Structures are given as structure tokens and as C-alpha cells.
Amino acid sequence: MATATLETKSLKISPGLLAWFALIGILLLIGLIAAVQVFLHGLEITNMNDTVPWGLWITIDLSAIALGAGAFTLSAVVYLFGIKRFQPIIRLAVFIGFIGYTSALLTLILDIGRPDRFWHPWVYWNIHSVLWEITWCITIYLTIMVFEFLPVVAEARFFDRWPWFRKIASLLHGAAPFLALLGLMISLLHQSSLGATYGIVKARPIWFKPSMPILFILSAVAVGPALTMAVAFVMEWVMGKRTVPHDILFTIARFCGFGLLLYGYLRFWDTMAVLYYGRTPSVIEAWTLLQESTPYNFSFWVLELLLGIVLPVIFFLTPRFNRRPPFLVIGAALAVMGVIVNRWNVTVSGLTVPMDYSPGTQYLTPVGSYFPNLPEWGVAAGIIGYAFLMLTLGALFLPLFSTKEAHH
């Protein structure tokens, strides 16, 4: 039985750990203060406005969900495609997915104007709405991840006293392949429809294109597992013991390299088709406006493409770097940055360009301007603190790296 093989962790409180927890505490405190302010005074205290009604928080939602994609991708690899070799990383992947999705939900609760009505999409259905579909998928997928992960939690020593809990958990464990399959379908659906959220908005020419959902899911599938891989390495360095066999991590890096290559290729052609060859006037005008009024050029070409795609691809795929963990971790960090910048660019850039609807003047309203302010950054800090806390607790108390299968 796996429990027997679990290392009994007696928690050594080292100064480093203490400092780390202090940092997490500060982040959480900042987040809490910001959240309370938002609940008390409303979204008025943010820098969002009627021209740019979505901002940093939506970017966090989108990024956190995309970064959680390692869970469904790697689960599919193991349970659907039967590559059992990757089993040792599944728990970590699902755990990170869970953190990503809960972070997104926490941010979302703050971002909607009426947090008290967060449950409305479950009761009042508009099946025509992508946002409705996304809400449902995320809820269902989060439930699936809880079920997938429950057996791991049950293995923690804490549950020695409740054997019935373990029994249920081991039943669930048997359902893992089924859960993974269900999760895969749900994930494919909502990871793409997050892109469709923008892609279907015909009011805004630079969003309205069918490539949106495809780019969203591809970037998520490529970068999600990379983050899982990087976390495995970092945990190994910090805890000083092997987490996941390195050959698995190297393969994941390669996979992400190919995924990013494909994503970069599509992204490049999407840009070329829309801007260089297509030249739809409304799109070109919007693009020109962005280049003139925002650092779009830099954030697109340098942050998104060069640092976010090209460099990680080099680190993940060339023999010179792809067996050297530090480079893989840097590559993953860059790719993560690339995805976040992409989600920001999509959201905020689309909104800064005013709409052209009047019969006489092209743009009635001035170009939107938005940069997050203190409360918004505060909430972001809180979310990061939450993610760090969960990862740390997981690393300390959960058997993330011992699989039953490994002993068979």
C-alpha cells in the first residue's frame, strides 16, 4: 500500500521556509486588503472604465486557465493515449491545474459587478452565450479535477483517522481514466471558447476572426505542460530530492517545443493573413492606431513572439539546451510570460480601439486608455500569493510524487 511508502515528513522550520511563508503572507494580506476595498467600494476604485471594461483581472483569468492546461494535456497523454511512462507527473499536473482554475474563479468573483450573483449562470441559462458555456465547463472541470485529485489528498497522513474517506478516494482512483477523458473533452471546449469570447465579437474588427479559439487552445496546450515541467524542476531544487524522473520532463519540454512551434507558426500566419495580405481597412486602421498609441509593437513582436515563443522553442528543442534543466525552466518562464502578454494584448488592445459606428466621424470616442492601478495589482499579488501557498503546502504535505502505479 502506498501509504506505507510515504515519507513521513516532519516539518523542519528552516529560516528560508519561514521567509518564504512571510512573503506569501504579505502577498495574501495585500490581496485581502485590495479585495475588501473592491467589495466595499465597487469596481469604481479600479482603473477599468466604460471604454475598457475588462483589464488585468480578465488577463489573470485567461492566463491562469491556460496555464492550468497541463492537467488535461498530460492526463490525456497517460489515460487516453496510454503512455503510462508519464504517470509520475500526473498528480503535479492536476494539482497545478486545480490551482490555476481556482485562481481564475477567485479573480472572476471580484471582477463581476455583482459577486453575490456568481451562481446565476448555473440557474439562468443562455446557451447561446460563450461565456455561459465557459462558466459551466470551468465548474464541471474543476469538479473533475477535485475528483481526480481527491485520492492524492486522501493519502496524506492526516487522513489516517478516516478510513472511509480513503475508501471513497480509492474508488475514485479507479475512475481516473474516465475522469481524464471527460476532462479532456470539457477542456478542449472551454479552452477554445475562451478565445471565441473575443473571436465572435463582430463589433470589434481586430477580434472578429475564427483563429482566436484555435490560437487560445494551442497556446494553452503548449505552455500548460511546460509550466508543470518547470515546477517539477524547481521543487526538486528547493526540496533537494528527485521529484519526477528527468527523462519525462525532457520529453515534456520537447513536446512543448513542438507545440509552441506550431502555435508560433499559426500566430505568424494569422498576423500575415490579417494584416499584410488581407488588409481589411477596419483592421489595418485599428492596428495603426494601436501602434501609435500603445507599445503594441514591442509587446507583440518582442515579448509575445521573440521572448515568448522563439526563445523557448530554442531552449526546448535544440540539443545544446534541451537537457539542461535551468534552460528548460527559463524557457518555461518565458513561455508563461508570452501567454500572459498575449492574453493582455488580446483583451486590452481590442478594447482600446474605439468603435466606428457613426455615419460621419470615424471614431466618436477617444482612444481608450487603461493601466491597472493599485487595487488591481493588489488583487493580482493576492492571487499569486494564493498560488504560491497552495504549491508550497502541496509540496510539504501531499504525496505529489509517489504514485501507486510506480510501485507495480
Added chain:
Amino acid sequence: MSKKKTKVTVEITRRDVLTLAGVAAGSAAAAVLLTSGPLSPFSALKQEQLDVEQENGGHGATGDHHWGMVISLDQCIGCEYCLRACSAVNDVKTDKPWNIVVEEKNSAGHPFYFSRPCLHCQNAPCVEVCPVKATYHREDGLVVMDYDRCIGCRYCEVACPYDARKFNWETRDDVNPYIPTWGIAEVERRPRGVVEKCTFCIHRIDAGLKQGLTPGVHPEATPACVNICPVGARVFGDLKDPNSQVSILVKNNPTVVLREELGTRPSVLYLPPKEGL
């Protein structure tokens, strides 16, 4: 804590890489299916544009009436009376009017005035995107909001092609300068955290119909902006009634539809200035 020397012999078989590439290709294929196949939101859009009338109560005016407005860009003198009456009657915050009025120039440089309420689109993007049906179509074609249901996600505000929606960022405590000069508040202020927009003075239409009045004919049953316009640039009525003033205007005049290429089919139509646009 000694770091273990990581001398690793990597065994990545060709098969693994191929299968992983297969996973990527498979996901991409599934994504394409989901986004351009029958399950896709895009196909739904196209579908709805084609058969709006058949949809039961879902989209557009399905009942006996279809309330609409004709605004003459030629007659409007830019006095902003509509904006003020609207802001008073609906108790709208002054810096976020539901009705806007702006001076514009046509291609020949001739000035004209453009005003815009909510267009009550029959293919309304705001209705399509709302996750909770807090924005919906009534049978008479009006695009209505349920302030008690709205969760404040602001997707409708993002999706409206005409910038007709505004969000309540804070609890309002402003004094409305238009009351009582331009009218008295006939509806409640909207709470913090929900989106709002022009309603075509729905409360007047409903109350008027109950008393047997005809919206567009009897002032009590007609939107405040239409009543107050000193030059009659705004005309309101039933687009389904061939004898209503709006129908006659639409029949006998060339009309302009804002962003017609989007297929939103607004219930507000414009008569272009004499000098052309």
C-alpha cells in the same frame, strides 16, 4: 542537502515524440471541429442571421408589434433636448447618457447632427453574449435588461457595436441636474454592479398599452426623447403596422442603418441629410 548529480541518459523514443505530436494534432483538430463545426459559436451566429423570424421568442420581434424609431439626421438641430429629457425621466448619470448627440460632417464637409439611443437590434450581440439572459428580447422587439439578474460581467458592453451600454461602477449618490427641469424620474436608479442602457421608455409603452393608448401617437405612451424633440427629428412607432408613422417614413425614404454589414438589424433607422452622407 546535496543536490543529486543529474547525469541522465534520456530515452525519448521516436514513438513517444510522435504520439505526443499526435496529441497536439488531435487537440488542434478537435479545436477546429468545435470552432468551425456545427457546435461552433460562429455557426450559431450565421444561423441566427438567416432564420431569425423562426426562432420562438428568442430573437427579434415575434409578437404583433415591433417598436422602432426613425431619426432624421436632416432635421436634428443638435439641441440635446432628447439627451436631457431621457436623463431626467430615466434618472441617468449625466456623464454617461443613454442618448448621445454629436455634431458631424458629411463627406462634402457639410455639418449635421447625429444622435443615438440603444438601437434595439433584432440580432443583438448583447443578447447573444449575456451568460444569464439578463439582456433579452421581448416579443415586441425591445431589448430589455433585468437588473436583478445581471451579474455585471460587462460582456454585453464589450460586444455592443454601438457603444450603447454603460456599467454602474459605483453606488450612485449624484444629484441629477436635469430633474425637474426636463422631467421627473419615472424609474428607479440602477444598483451598483449592473449594466444599463436605453429602454425606449419601456415603462411608458407598457403602461400606455394597458390604457389602450398607442405608443408613437399618444405622448404618455411614447419615449421621452421623441416627445421633447422640438423639430420632430425623432419618430416612434410600430414597424409592423404599415400605417404607423415610422413605417410610412421607412417606406417613402432612403434609410441608413448603422454598421449594416454586421447584420444586427437595428430597430432605429436614420434618414440621411439632404446633402447626403
